[in-house]
Amino acid sequence: EVQLVESGGGLVQPGGSxxxxxxxxxxxxxxxxxxxVRQAPGKGLDWVSGLSGSGASTYYADSVKGRFTISRDNSxxxxxxxxxxxxxxxxxxxxxxxxxxxxEDFEYWGQGALVTxxx
Amino acid sequence: xxxxxxxxxxxxxxxxxxxxxxxxTSSDIGGYNYVSWYQQHxxxxxxxxxxxxxxxxxxxxxxFSGSKSGNTASLTISGLQAEDEADYYCSAYTRTNKRIFxxxxxxxxx
Numbered sequence: 606e607v608q609l610v611e612s613g614g615g616l617v618q619p620g621g622s623x624x625x626x627x628x629x630x631x632x633x634x635x636x637x638x639x640x641x642v643r644q645a646p647g648k649g650l651d652w653v654s655g656l657s658g659s660g661a662s663t664y665y666a667d668s669v670k671g672r673f674t675i676s677r678d679n680s681x682x683x684x685x686x687x688x689x690x691x692x693x694x695x696x697x698x699x700x701x702x703x704x705x706x707x708x709e710d711f712e713y714w715g716q717g718a719l720v721t722x723x724x
Numbered sequence: 725x726x727x728x729x730x731x732x733x734x735x736x737x738x739x740x741x742x743x744x745x746x747x748x749t750s751s752d753i754g755g756y757n758y759v760s761w762y763q764q765h766x767x768x769x770x771x772x773x774x775x776x777x778x779x780x781x782x783x784x785x786x787x788f789s790g791s792k793s794g795n796t797a798s799l800t801i802s803g804l805q806a807e808d809e810a811d812y813y814c815s816a817y818t819r820t821n822k823r824i825f826x827x828x829x830x831x832x833x834x
Binding site for chain 1 (some may be wrong): 727751757758760764768769770771772776781800813815821822823824825826827828
C-alpha cells in the first residue's frame with residue numbers, strides 16, 4: 606500500500622524558514638517523480654514544486670521560485686521542501702504527492718502538513 | 725497560467741446524475757488529453773478519480789466518468805450517493821510543462 610506521511614509543519618513568522626518532509630513507503634521510491642501541492646484555508650489546490658526520481662530535475666511555480674527548494678533522499682525514501690522567506694500568502698496545508706511532474710497525474714497524496722505564516 | 729474554470733457548486737438527489745464542467749484553453753485542456761479529476765472530502769487529502777480525460781484508476785467506481793470536448797472537460801457522476809458529497813477539482817497539463825488546477829466544485833447530495 607502506498608503511503609505518504611508529511612511532517613514539519615507549524616507556525617512561523619514572516620520572513621522565516623521551515624522544512625517539510627514526506628516519508629514514502631509501499632513503492633520503489635526512486636522510480637517516481639514527486640511533487641508538493643498546497644491548499645490555502647478554504648481555497649483550491651495549487652501546485653508548488655516537483656522533482657524527478659533521481660532528483661536531478663526540479664520544477665517550481667513562479668510564486669515560490671527562488672524561495673523554496675525541493676530535494677529528495679532516495680536512501681531514506683523521503684522528499685523535502687525547504688521554504689525560506691515565508692510570506693503570509695504561503696499559509697496553507699502542504700500535500701506531498703506521487704507524480705505531478707510534467708503531464709503526470711498526482712496519483713497518491715499524503716494527509717498534509719499545515720504551515721501558518723503569521724506574526 | 726490562469727486556473728481552469730469550474731462551477732462553484734452543483735447539487736443532485738440520490739440516484740440522479742450530475743456533470744461538473746472544467747473550462748480551459750487550447751494551451752491546456754484543448755491541446756492535450758491530460759485531464760484528471762480529484763475528489764476531496766472535508767479535512768481529507770485529494771484522491772485521483774479520473775486520469776487522461778476518461779480513465780479510472782483501479783478501485784474507483786464506474787459511476788464516475790470523464791470526457792472532453794474542445795477546451796472543456798467534464799466529470800459525470802451517475803447514480804449519485806451520499807458519499808459522493810465532496811469537493812471536486814479538475815487538473816490539466818499545460819504547454820508550460822506544468823499542471824494547473826480548477827478552482828473546485830462543491831457537490832451537494834440533497
